[in-house]
Amino acid sequence: MTAHHTFTGTVAGMTCGHCVASVTEEVQEIPGVERVEVDLETGGLSLLSTSPLDEAAVRAAVEEAGYQLT
Numbered sequence: 001m002t003a004h005h006t007f008t009g010t011v012a013g014m015t016c017g018h019c020v021a022s023v024t025e026e027v028q029e030i031p032g033v034e035r036v037e038v039d040l041e042t043g044g045l046s047l048l049s050t051s052p053l054d055e056a057a058v059r060a061a062v063e064e065a066g067y068q069l070t
Contacts, residue, residue: 005032010069011043011068
């Protein structure tokens with residue numbers, strides 16, 4: 001059975017569903033990420049991965065989408 005790792009954070013600057021889709025798309029490209037949940041109202045970001053997640057990789061993916069991980 002594969003161990004799962006979680007990561008939670010907050011994304012600043014999202015204002016619409018397109019923002020959520022952009023963040024989700026970029027974060028899903030991180031190797032090992034299986035599930036991404038982004039909450040527009042709270043900015044909450046929750047990830048489930050098959051490998052440990054490096055905060056720098058998550059931050060880079062969020063920034064690539066045009067937002068900030070806070």
